[in-house]
Amino acid sequence: MHSPLRIWAERSLLIFAVAMIVTVYFYVTTPDLRDLIRPHHCLFNQATGLLCPACGGTRALSQLLSGRLVLALNSNALAVFILPLVIYGTVTAFRLVFDHNFSPSDIRIAPFWLWSLLVLVIVFWIIRNLPLFSFLSPI
Amino acid sequence: MTDTKPVAVESSNNTLGIISLIAGIVGVLLFVCCPYISVVLGIVALICGILAYQQQQQYALAGIILGATSILLGIIFVIVGQALFRELMYVLEREMRF
Numbered sequence: 519m520h521s522p523l524r525i526w527a528e529r530s531l532l533i534f535a536v537a538m539i540v541t542v543y544f545y546v547t548t549p550d551l552r553d554l555i556r557p558h559h560c561l562f563n564q565a566t567g568l569l570c571p572a573c574g575g576t577r578a579l580s581q582l583l584s585g586r587l588v589l590a591l592n593s594n595a596l597a598v599f600i601l602p603l604v605i606y607g608t609v610t611a612f613r614l615v616f617d618h619n620f621s622p623s624d625i626r627i628a629p630f631w632l633w634s635l636l637v638l639v640i641v642f643w644i645i646r647n648l649p650l651f652s653f654l655s656p657i
Numbered sequence: 658m659t660d661t662k663p664v665a666v667e668s669s670n671n672t673l674g675i676i677s678l679i680a681g682i683v684g685v686l687l688f689v690c691c692p693y694i695s696v697v698l699g700i701v702a703l704i705c706g707i708l709a710y711q712q713q714q715q716y717a718l719a720g721i722i723l724g725a726t727s728i729l730l731g732i733i734f735v736i737v738g739q740a741l742f743r744e745l746m747y748v749l750e751r752e753m754r755f
Binding site: 573 | 670671672673675676679682683686687689690691694701708709712734738739742745746
């Protein structure tokens with residue numbers, strides 16, 4: 519029952535998992551490595567001076583990995599809230615490929631929550647640029 | 658008659674189609690600021706879109722198109738984004754000076 523596509527997907531996901539574990543391990547254990555990683559500067563921010571929804575995302579993840587939750591929330595609250603969803607998505611992708619009893623039609627999330635996610639991203643984009651919500655912009 | 662029942666049940670579950678569409682929309686929205694995220698979201702949208710298309714779900718085709726667009730724009734911006742931006746800013750500054 520192993521189709522070439524499934525074998526290809528299994529290998530890709532395994533390589534992805536190993537790469538993620540190695541990256542997180544070195545990132546957490548080697549402080550010097552953090553200085554070497556130069557985040558890609560946001561072109562939208564450079565051009566307009568405004569913040570995009572992902573601005574501060576790298577800083578938020580870095581602070582979260584160092585255990586500083588409040589600073590991470592200050593850098594990019596959306597990234598912190600979306601992280602569990604990303605983990606759920608990754609687990610689901612692994613289950614789809616490796617668990618043969620799990621099919622794509624078993625994924626069921628109420629459409630309301632999915633549309634809410636899109637609205638959340640757009641609303642976060644707008645309000646973090648307003649002076650009233652300046653606490654949502656990274657330091 | 659019995660053949661139509663599973664199809665009706667399948668079509669009421671549009672989760673994959675909506676995931677594909679939303680990942681595609683967010684991917685296309687973010688291609689200027691973070692093309693790496695855009696490529697990842699594009700791949701998610703494309704895979705979910707293809708799976709949803711096989712199950713005849715709603716929004717599947719829109720998700721596939723947006724996902725492909727997102728991947729393409731993301732890759733273009735990863736390669737030429739910074740250079741293109743610098744050139745654009747240089748031209749704008751020169752125009753504003755004169």
